[in-house]
Amino acid sequence: MENSYSGTLEQPLINPAATRTYGTLRSTLTVILQWALFIIMWVLFILWIGFIVLFPTNFFRQFLSKLFAITNSSFFGNSGSMLLLYGVPVVIIAFLGILYIEISPKEATKKKKFKSPQPRSWTFPVLIDGPFGVVSAAELVVIMLFIIYILGTMAAYVISDSKTIDQIRIRLPSYEKSLVMLEISGLRLGSVGLFCLGFLFLPVARGSILLRLIDIPFEHATKYHVWLGHVTMALFTAHGLCYLIAWGLEGRLLHEVIQWQPIGIANVPGEISLCAGLAMWVTSLRFVRERYFELFFYTHQLYIVFVVFLALHVGDFIFAIAAAGIFFFILDRFLRFCQSRRDVDLLSAKCLPCGTMELVISKPPSLCYNALSFVFIQIRNLSWLQWHPFSVSSSPYDGKQHLSILIKPLGKWTHELKNIVSMAGEQTQQQLAVGCPFKLNASVEGPYGHAEDYYLSYSNLILVAGGIGISPFVAILRDLLHRIEQGQFGLPKNVLLIWAVKKSTELYILDLVDAESICPEFTNKIRLEVQVHVTQESGPELEIGGIANGTHSLCNPDIKRKPMSSLVGTGNIIWAGIYLASSIVGFTVTMALTNTFYINHYENAPWWLKGLCFILCMVVGVAIFGGVAILLWNLWEFKTCEYQKKVDDRYESKQTVHTYSQQNVVVGNGMEKLVNPGNTHYGFRPNFKEIFGKVSNEWENVDIGVLVCGPQSLQASVAKECRSYNLRNSTNKTVFHFNSHSFDL
Numbered sequence: 001m002e003n004s005y006s007g008t009l010e011q012p013l014i015n016p017a018a019t020r021t022y023g024t025l026r027s028t029l030t031v032i033l034q035w036a037l038f039i040i041m042w043v044l045f046i047l048w049i050g051f052i053v054l055f056p057t058n059f060f061r062q063f064l065s066k067l068f069a070i071t072n073s074s075f076f077g078n079s080g081s082m083l084l085l086y087g088v089p090v091v092i093i094a095f096l097g098i099l100y101i102e103i104s105p106k107e108a109t110k111k112k113k114f115k116s117p118q119p120r121s122w123t124f125p126v127l128i129d130g131p132f133g134v135v136s137a138a139e140l141v142v143i144m145l146f147i148i149y150i151l152g153t154m155a156a157y158v159i160s161d162s163k164t165i166d167q168i169r170i171r172l173p174s175y176e177k178s179l180v181m182l183e184i185s186g187l188r189l190g191s192v193g194l195f196c197l198g199f200l201f202l203p204v205a206r207g208s209i210l211l212r213l214i215d216i217p218f219e220h221a222t223k224y225h226v227w228l229g230h231v232t233m234a235l236f237t238a239h240g241l242c243y244l245i246a247w248g249l250e251g252r253l254l255h256e257v258i259q260w261q262p263i264g265i266a267n268v269p270g271e272i273s274l275c276a277g278l279a280m281w282v283t284s285l286r287f288v289r290e291r292y293f294e295l296f297f298y299t300h301q302l303y304i305v306f307v308v309f310l311a312l313h314v315g316d317f318i319f320a321i322a323a324a325g326i327f328f329f330i331l332d333r334f335l336r337f338c339q340s341r342r343d344v345d346l347l348s349a350k351c352l353p354c355g356t357m358e359l360v361i362s363k364p365p366s367l368c369y370n371a372l373s374f375v376f377i378q379i380r381n382l383s384w385l386q387w388h389p390f391s392v393s394s395s396p397y398d399g400k401q402h403l404s405i406l407i408k409p410l411g412k413w414t415h416e417l418k419n420i421v422s423m424a425g426e427q428t429q430q431q432l433a434v435g436c437p438f439k440l441n442a443s444v445e446g447p448y449g450h451a452e453d454y455y456l457s458y459s460n461l462i463l464v465a466g467g468i469g470i471s472p473f474v475a476i477l478r479d480l481l482h483r484i485e486q487g488q489f490g491l492p493k494n495v496l497l498i499w500a501v502k503k504s505t506e507l508y509i510l511d512l513v514d515a516e517s518i519c520p521e522f523t524n525k526i527r528l529e530v531q532v533h534v535t536q537e538s539g540p541e542l543e544i545g546g547i548a549n550g551t552h553s554l555c556n557p558d559i560k561r562k563p564m565s566s567l568v569g570t571g572n573i574i575w576a577g578i579y580l581a582s583s584i585v586g587f588t589v590t591m592a593l594t595n596t597f598y599i600n601h602y603e604n605a606p607w608w609l610k611g612l613c614f615i616l617c618m619v620v621g622v623a624i625f626g627g628v629a630i631l632l633w634n635l636w637e638f639k640t641c642e643y644q645k646k647v648d649d650r651y652e653s654k655q656t657v658h659t660y661s662q663q664n665v666v667v668g669n670g671m672e673k674l675v676n677p678g679n680t681h682y683g684f685r686p687n688f689k690e691i692f693g694k695v696s697n698e699w700e701n702v703d704i705g706v707l708v709c710g711p712q713s714l715q716a717s718v719a720k721e722c723r724s725y726n727l728r729n730s731t732n733k734t735v736f737h738f739n740s741h742s743f744d745l
Contacts, residue, residue: 030103037100041093041213048089052195053149056156056188075592079614082320086198090210090324091584097213098577101451117703119726123737125719132227133712134719134740143227150192150231157188179246186242193235194314198322200228205332206448209576218448219374219389219741226284233281240274262606269312269608276305293411297386308615315607316614327618331583334622338630339567340378340443347402349421354505356468357407357421358393358512361444364641365400367566370453371479372472372741375405375446382416391471391709391741392447393512397482401563403447406509408468444564453479458705458737460494462695464686464718466710467506470499472741473709474512477528481518484525494527494699497674498686500714502536510674531691532680539682566637567630575636579629586625590617688721696725696734704734709741 054060064081071080119137127135135143161184165177202210203221211221247253260268282288283299307326311319350358361375369392376387394404409415455461455476463473483491501507510530515522522528566572594613599605695704708718722736 033103034100037096041096044089044093051085056153075595078317079320082317083323086321087324094209094580095577097209098573101212101573117701117733117735119735120737123739124726125723125738128716128719134715153192154188179249182242182246186239189235189242190239193232193239194321196228196232196235198325200225200232201325201329205328207332207335208328209580212451215451217450229284233277236274236277263604264607266313266608269309273306273309273313276302311611311615312608314611316610319611319614330618330622331580334626335567336445339565340445342565343562344442344444344564345562346442351418351421352508354503354508355409355418356509357418358404359407360402360404362563363401363403364563364566364637366637366640369396369403369447370449371395371475373447373449375444378443379417380441381420382413386413388413393471393474395475395479395482398478406468406471455705455707456491458703459492460699460702460704461492462704462706463497464706464708465499466714467501469709469742470509473497477513478518481515481522484522485519496695497530498691500533500535500686504534504537507532513674515674530674530679533684533686534680534682535685537682567633575633579626582629583622583626587618587621590620688717692721692725692736699734701733704736705739706736707739707741715740715742
């Protein structure tokens with residue numbers, strides 16, 4: 001018995017083979033679940049698109065009539081049918097997307113790398129110099145399908161409506177038939193525009209689950225919003241013109257313009273909505289937006305008028321067609337409002353000789369971001385209304401409790417900020433010792449960006465920056481160096497940085513990389529090459545070295561930190577799901593109660609009243625029911641931060657911020673490594689044809705990720721070379737994958 005007992009004690013408590021088997025089984029089940037979710041989401045998406053495409057057909061109209069008959073006696077009436085067809089699929093996709101993101105691998109380095117170089121539709125530039133800017137092959141396919149949908153739908157409507165008019169028993173004169181056809185065409189244009197509106201608000205929901213699911217960052221999504229905005233407003237404008245022309249020819253223009261019908265379409269709200277939309281459309285045109293940005297920004301707040309009066313114009317069940325996209329935008333807007341109410345401490349501010357500023361912002365340890373993220377900043381000392389986007393220039397590995405951004409003075413707002421930082425930086429050390437006089441009331445939204453560090457999926461990188469476009473690449477270089485120092489696998493082996501600047505003073509920004517401090521032996525582990533082009537100088541005007549003079553730096557490491565909120569951007573996916581679920585429940589309950597105890601008391605309730613109640617129920621569901629979830633989310637975040645403060649080493653945390661904010665006041669080694677007379681060229685721009693040709697010959701038979709951050713002219717030049725080499729490259733099979741990271745509004 002003794003031997004048997006002792007033998008039992010000597011057996012290992014954990015069986016390694018069983019552990020490996022369990023891990024393999026769990027991984028297999030996770031992959032199966034991912035594929036199942038992926039397939040279900042695609043099926044729902046195809047059904048949703050199918051409901052949109054089939055809308056003008058007689059078959060779908062008959063199906064819709066039967067569905068109306070079924071739902072007419074429910075709490076939601078006919079609007080419930082529209083929500084079921086055009087809202088529920090999107091909501092289900094969002095919930096499945098939350099689960100899909102949660103079970104997906106969190107490490108970007110686990111992303112599959114292609115074994116052999118091959119073009120990819122979403123990184124292959126096809127159109128470059130057209131009105132759409134740089135357009136990839138995948139984007140071109142979507143654009144073509146969208147155009148086909150609009151033209152095909154209008155053609156189907158014209159054919160169907162012409163047959164209907166011809167079948168009218170009472171013969172109409174051709175003139176009157178033309179007027180009737182004109183009004184019906186206006187109706188159809190408005191219908192197609194309403195479906196486009198359903199897509200319009202999805203790209204501008206910055207922290208939307210849907211954008212995170214397809215891994216499209218907000219900076220890219222704004223481009224799609226602009227495209228959809230032009231199409232939507234063109235259709236709505238044509239819709240209004242058709243009616244105005246028909247009414248004018250019939251001699252009843254004034255009578256119809258002032259009509260606010262209780263039953264059916266109300267004209268006056270539609271006119272107000274169209275005027276608000278036209279004001280936003282005109283001021284968003286590029287030549288207006290670039291010259292008068294503030295006019296564009298403030299005019300765009302008319303979207304509230306546009307949406308509310310559109311709901312009054314068409315009523316609840318027609319408005320329900322576009323309600324899903326608007327609901328997701330309201331969700332995101334309220335969440336951003338809650339995040340931006342918190343005052344955030346700027347731990348330090350630094351003004352470099354070139355005028356560029358570096359701000360270090362306090363953040364909670366639970367807030368995650370990656371090296372290609374960006375944030376929106378509001379400085380209340382300067383303006384209570386203006387928000388400006390800036391790329392994050394730090395790596396998540398730089399510290400758990402802060403992130404940094406680079407700001408170059410280019411406009412009135414940034415110049416005023418520079419003056420404040422410079423004046424505060426000139427205070428004496430004695431004043432700083434007594435108490436930091438530098439105090440800015442800041443609010444932060446974000447961070448936003450790609451859900452994963454996708455650049456790690458490339459074994460070779462070309463980073464092309466113009467001016468302050470170097471900011472995200474400073475973050476990438478720091479991130480790579482940290483990962484190399486930690487011994488991570490699957491990292492890029494070759495990195496070429498091409499930077500075009502106007503003045504040599506801007507070269508000091510690269511000292512922020514501080515390569516020698518992060519990874520002293522980085523030259524033995526990664527092939528990092530830097531090419532700098534100073535375009536407006538014929539030769540070096542100052543010694544390229546550290547930043548010993550001209551830097552104003554402010555830091556108060558003893559400040560009681562008020563970090564930014566982690567509600568938006570890469571916030572906790574589970575809490576985001578709870579917020580979404582509670583808001584949907586709130587909308588459903590509120591809508592059911594409103595219809596039961598208010599709307600149904602009218603024998604024939606006005607359409608405009610139903611539309612108003614519909615949109616108010618969406619707002620109440622998000623603000624009240626969703627607001628409870630946000631309150632609990634904030635409490636969870638506070639407790640998590642308090643726990644992290646107890647676990648983390650306070651002294652190390654303070655030293656990290658202090659060192660990070662005070663670097664570059666003395667000569668640094670990082671810049672001496674990255675920038676030197678041998679790789680700095682003066683008086684001309686980069687010759688991308690020559691550079692890409694050389695890289696193609698040296699890095700044969702590889703995929704190369706080309707990341708560009710800079711003005712549109714720079715993006716177009718790089719995209720053109722990528723397309724050119726990909727089309728004619730038949731010898732070494734090197735493929736250049738174009739990726740843009742410029743935020744352009």
